[in-house]
Amino acid sequence: MRLSTAFGVTLREAPGGVEAASHRLLLRAGYIRQLGQGLYSCLPLAHRAITKIEDILREEMNRIGGQEMTMPVVHPADVWRRSGRYDAVGPEMARFKDRKNSDLVLAMTHEEVVADLCRTEIRSHRQLPQVVYHIQTKFRDDARPRAGLIRVREFTMKDSYTLDRDAEGLARQYRNHYEAYFRIFWRCGLPTIAVGSDVGMMGGSQAHEFMYLTPIGEDTLVLCDACGYAANRQIARFRKPEAEAEEPLPIRKVATPGARTIRDLGEFLGIPESGTAKAVFLTAGLDGGLREQLVLAVIRGDMEVNETKLANAVGASWLRPAEDDAIRASGAVPGYASPIGLHGVTVVCDDSIAASPNLVAGANETGFHLLHVNAGRDYEPDIVTDIAAASEGCACPDCGEPMRTSRGVEVGNIFQLGTRYGDAVGASFLDENGEERPIWMGSYGIGSGRLLACIAEEHHDDYGLIWPASVAPFDVHLLPLGGKAGAADESVRCAEEIYRSLRAAGLDVLMDDRDERAGVKFADADLIGIPLRVVVSRRSLGRGGVEVRFRESRDADVIPVERLADELAARRAKLLAELDEGIRIPAFG
């Protein structure tokens, strides 16, 4: 491609309000342009880079037996009604009607369609296992897109689906994806870790997220450096400080004027926060979010409630802080609440509460608390489970060492779905004994645009992007200096010849044939970030060739023109080999 005729220009200044380095540089270097909130066009440079990413996705999917196909972006609402997700997912899914007034949706993902296809295509155990995938547009009407391509509303995703006859088959395919994903990310030059994650709206039993660790990430991860435990904070477990064993004492009411918070209470009574029971009221959306239920989460005062765990415990599709009116209607008093003597409330106790005797709790009376409250004796929780939020420094659930937290961007995910979707649409097969059995499904996604943005985030400097050779939109950036395009200058003639010969040698070449000064060309080359640069100038020709350097390096080598194609091909091969050699697949767990 010739820069003089390329569609898209570089910008000296980024548009205002742009924070993330990947966002700023992709805009400035002419890769992407915003059309609307969370909606981006990929200009030729980004398109080429994404094509490289997709090539890697295809290779690695095909390596584990994947068959590429294409499924529609527009779905009849009925397939989503059958799975129960039409009502469950809320406004994130775009819905509309066709001319016949039939309900349609824009696809957020494709489990329903795959399950529907299985209904007719999969009849016998002989047709299993299967891996199918496509690279297709998704739309999710996210409430808050941000950071350029990191979080958008319309995006392209590689989503694959595995079909198996039993849980063991699913586990095998899940593991194949686990390894394939690490290969993919390493080949793209992106370091990631796999963390255990919430299954969320997908449903299912086990899930991992592949996380690129970066301060701009929106997910909080809890990591143990000692043993490798890693989980999204949404589901992260930890060892809770144990309470001292005591005989239960008789309950006693004490005046605690003005002590509305746990800290106030601890100071007032002269006890540690772990000696108190914190009561948090939330309104939960049950039955797919249609029915509201007041929930009281009770946790020891030294910990916080994890809303994801709580939502999973009560089967809620959403939670919101409860209004004071609803709290009072249950018999509780905000600020002095406890689970004793309430009605119309689902009481969920963290397991730390059940294990801690003689806690201080509210008296459901303004200005008073109760001493020596014991779960099971003074009130009966509806649910006792782990609803505590892990945080920086808390003890690893596996080895007990202190854990740290980190921010991350989810660049891929893998889900063991089980038989849920097959059951919903009646997708089953006949086994060797002629018995009808449900199909076990798995679902696995990687967003290609988000992946591109994360790679840009990882590989850049103050001057611009520095693409790994595997995803760079071009292999070589060719810069003729000193002379107008098409002029009879020696450097230009030579560059034209090199342009032809490198392309003939199979390299993707971007030639800056614009009538620009050297400084402008260098600055734009830094910005665009092609890994190999060739400078052709009177000076270099005087030294017997052209200058070759890596984008990352400051040093150039003079290479004779006759040897140039071989030299560049060798350097490119070396860069790619380094990426392949870097592949590390952590133990599955």
Added chain:
RNA sequence: CGGGGCGUGGCGCAGUCUGGCAGCGCGCCUGCUUUGGGAGCAGGAAGCCGGAGGUUCGAAUCCUCUCGCCCCGACCA
């Protein structure tokens, strides 16, 4: 959905408080000079100031409504 902010040539911004000729830098076009890290000089094109309504002799500026975008939170595979 809650809180905050911003919409003025392609991009970055000033002007708005205190109403009175629509500006600056970069970019773009033409010419001359220059030519290895974002050149200099000269000339030029380009904005119904996001939109609608209102107040006023007069509105980018004041008022009302509205649309769009950004940031924080809620939410989210």
